Each structure stands twice: as structure tokens, then as C-alpha cells.
Amino acid sequence: MVIWIILLAMTAAAVMVVLWPLSRHSAVRGQADPNVQFYRDQIAEIERDRERGALLPAEAEAAKAEAGRRLLRATGLEDTASAAVGEPALRRRRAVSTLALSVVPILAIAVYGAYGSPHIFDRPVANAPQPQAQTQDLATAVSQIETHLAQHPQDGRGWEVLAPVYIRMGRVDDAVKAYESALRILGDDADRLSNYGEALVLARNGLISSDAQAAFEKAVKLDAGAPKARFYLAQAAEQDGQVEKAKAAYTDLLSISPADAPWVSLVREQLTRLGAPVPPAAAQAPQVGAADIQRMVSGLAERLESQGGSPEEWARLMRSYAVLGQRDKAEAAAQRARQALAQDDAGLKTIEAMARELKLTDAAQ
Structure with missing residues (x-):
């Protein structure tokens, strides 16, 4: 709002600078009949001719008298015109000034609103990172990693880093392939196998396939406490209709998990849903198991x-x-x-x- 007040004040000042001289009596008077100066110059010229002897004194006096009468008539007409025309003209000029002062800024604002960019003042000075910009940055980073891996396909760590990014982008099938490359190059690892199995589950919309189950089982063999693999194996038992086995698997996972582990609440929810007894939170002590x-x-x-x-x-x-x-x-x-x-x-x-x-x-x- 302040910017519009400043622009309006600047426009008003510019209009007043231009129109103010035209709003005074002197402006009207300044528009005198040019014949007045002509007669004055003619009288002066007669006087010079008399001094040079071009005119006799009597002739010069007669000519000056005639020019003087014409000068008086011209002066009289000028005063009459000023008296008759000055005030109405002054009022008209002031009316024009007021109209210009009002219309010009309004017209300028209207034209700017139609063809300019008035909304630019509503934009924040520094825009926060937008989701689209973040997506573009992520896509650019992924493209660079993909280019690197195309040139160095044996970079197992690169495939392992790229796989979860693919999942974030919704490219689950690409994530599965990336984890497969990481496993082939870097070898079996409990976390790597668990993540690979999870990608297979996501690719099948939550269904734990035989390949995913095999990956989870191998992960548990490498690390008996792998929580992600044990959780999905419990879900696999539930999907196969082995409810009691699923309850036992969830309970076993809960018993060996730290009380503040992020997956504890989810495991407890699964046990509650299956109707299994859930140990109280206080029972989750380090001595258990x-x-x-x-x-x-x-x-x-x-x-x-x-x-x-x-x-x-x-x-x-x-x-x-x-x-x-x-x-x-x-x-x-x-x-x-x-x-x-x-x-x-x-x-x-x-x-x-x-x-x-x-x-x-x-x-x-």
C-alpha cells in the first residue's frame, strides 16, 4: 500500500509542476496582442526618421499621433479582453488542472493493472524452496548418479545409495534392480537383504512374495536381530494364514527390541489387532531375552x-x-x-x- 501512495504523490507533483504556471493571472496576461509591440516600435521608428531628417517635424508629429491613437486602441482592447476573458479562463484552467490531477494517476493505475505486474508486490522477497524445485533438484541428482553408474557399473555403493532414492521417487522396480546390483557387487548383508526384500514387497503392493521371503530369511540368518526382516517374516506368516506363528514372531521381535525402538509401537499394534496379549511397556527391560x-x-x-x-x-x-x-x-x-x-x-x-x-x-x- 505504501508504494501506491508514493507513486500517487510523485504523479501529483509532476502534474502540478506542469499546470501551476497556467493557473495564474500572469498566464492570461502574458497572452497580449502582438500589435501593441508593433505600434510601439512604429513610434520609435518615426522618431528616428525625424532625427535623420527623413521626415519634417510636422509630418513626424502627425505620424506619431496616428500611431499613438492606434496604440491606445490596442491597449484598450487588451485590457478589456483581460477583464472579460481572464477570470473565466483562469477557472477553466484550474478545472483542467484538477481534472488532470485526478484522471492521470487513475488512468496510469488502470493501465498498469491491465498490462503491468501489480501482483509482484504480493510475492515474498525470498521464496522458500518449492516442492517442484525440490523434485527437479532430486531428478538432477539422480540423473548424475545414473550417468556415473553407467560409466562405473561396478560401483556397488552407488547402487545401494540410489535404490532408496528410487523408492522415494516411486520408481520401485528400478529400486529392486538397484538393490540386486548392490547385492551382486557387494555381497549379502543383513540390512542390504532386508532393504531388498522390502523393495520387492513394495513392488507387489504389500504382498510378500517367495523371493522377498527368501531375502528376509537370509537376512535373519546373517543377523538374528534384524528387525525389518523379522517383522516382514511375521507378516508373511500372517498372509499365509499362520496366525499363531505370526503372533509368536511379533512377540519374539518385541521381546528383543529396545523399549524405545521406533518399530515397537507398530509391533504392539499388530499384536493387538491379532488379539494376542501385549506385554506392558514396563516389561520391555534389557534383562528380557x-x-x-x-x-x-x-x-x-x-x-x-x-x-x-x-x-x-x-x-x-x-x-x-x-x-x-x-x-x-x-x-x-x-x-x-x-x-x-x-x-x-x-x-x-x-x-x-x-x-x-x-x-x-x-x-x-
Whole structure:
């Protein structure tokens, strides 16, 4: 609104500068008859002719008298015209000034509204990232990764990074192929197999196929505590009509899960839906299933020591030891992870972040 007031004031000032001189009496008087000056010049010329001797004094006086009479008549006519025309003309000019002052800004605003961009003032100065722009950025990034993988098809980590992005974009079939490439190049891994199986489930609209079930079962063999794989295996039993098996699988998963695990609430909902007894939240103590937890942690540690693994798996091992109260083993796992991931800067950041979270003494080293 302020910008329109400023523009209106500027327009009014410009109009007044142009029209103000025309609104005064002097403007009317300034429009005198040019014959007045002509007669005055004629009298002066007669006087010069008399001085040069071109005219006799009597002739000069007679000529000056005639020119003087004409000058008086011209002057009289001018005064009469000023008296008769000045005030009406002044009023007309003031009316024109008022009309111009009102109409010109209104006309300018109307034309600007029709052909200009008045809406531009309603736009924010700095637009927040729009969903379309974000989609374009994501598509550009994916295109760059795809170009890289076309030139380096054996980059297993690249396929593994690209797969969840495909899922986010709704390209589930491409995600399945990406996970297949990652498994072929990088080998079997509990998390990798779980993610691959989940992509197969999404590709079948929630149906757990035999291929997906095989991937989940292999993941559990590699890591008995793999929560995603165990959850989908419970769902697979439910889909096959094995309700009691599904209840047992959900209950077993709930018993070995930390109380604050993000999947706990979902597992409890599934048990409630199936009519199975749900242990109270307070029952989710570390001592429940301690032997199973210790076995799973030991299996994970052995596999990481012999085959290596992802930064997330090393971080999970560190957390598991910390939850069990075995901080010395957690610190040793952190040190072993740093050695195994020495060439992986991003992986080292993951390990250091976990070490800081667990407040391990080796975190500062």
C-alpha cells in the first residue's frame, strides 16, 4: 500500500509542476496582442526618421499621433479582453488542472493493472524452496548418479545409495534392480537383504512374495536381530494364514527390541489387532531375552570381524555392547570400526557420532 501512495504523490507533483504556471493571472496576461509591440516600435521608428531628417517635424508629429491613437486602441482592447476573458479562463484552467490531477494517476493505475505486474508486490522477497524445485533438484541428482553408474557399473555403493532414492521417487522396480546390483557387487548383508526384500514387497503392493521371503530369511540368518526382516517374516506368516506363528514372531521381535525402538509401537499394534496379549511397556527391560540378545550381538561381532560391514552395522554393534553394559567391548568395537573404515570418510563420521552419543572414552582420540 505504501508504494501506491508514493507513486500517487510523485504523479501529483509532476502534474502540478506542469499546470501551476497556467493557473495564474500572469498566464492570461502574458497572452497580449502582438500589435501593441508593433505600434510601439512604429513610434520609435518615426522618431528616428525625424532625427535623420527623413521626415519634417510636422509630418513626424502627425505620424506619431496616428500611431499613438492606434496604440491606445490596442491597449484598450487588451485590457478589456483581460477583464472579460481572464477570470473565466483562469477557472477553466484550474478545472483542467484538477481534472488532470485526478484522471492521470487513475488512468496510469488502470493501465498498469491491465498490462503491468501489480501482483509482484504480493510475492515474498525470498521464496522458500518449492516442492517442484525440490523434485527437479532430486531428478538432477539422480540423473548424475545414473550417468556415473553407467560409466562405473561396478560401483556397488552407488547402487545401494540410489535404490532408496528410487523408492522415494516411486520408481520401485528400478529400486529392486538397484538393490540386486548392490547385492551382486557387494555381497549379502543383513540390512542390504532386508532393504531388498522390502523393495520387492513394495513392488507387489504389500504382498510378500517367495523371493522377498527368501531375502528376509537370509537376512535373519546373517543377523538374528534384524528387525525389518523379522517383522516382514511375521507378516508373511500372517498372509499365509499362520496366525499363531505370526503372533509368536511379533512377540519374539518385541521381546528383543529396545523399549524405545521406533518399530515397537507398530509391533504392539499388530499384536493387538491379532488379539494376542501385549506385554506392558514396563516389561520391555534389557534383562528380557538377555541370552538371545547376547547371542545376536556375538554373531554380529563375529561377522563384522571376519567379513567386514557397513558403518551402520559397526555403529549398531557399539550400541548393542553399550546397552548390555559392556562398555569395554563397545570401545573396542569403535576402535576396530575406525581401522576397518579408514578409507571411508563418511563411515568414520558415523562411527564418531555414535561414539560421542555413547560417551565412549575413545571418542576423543
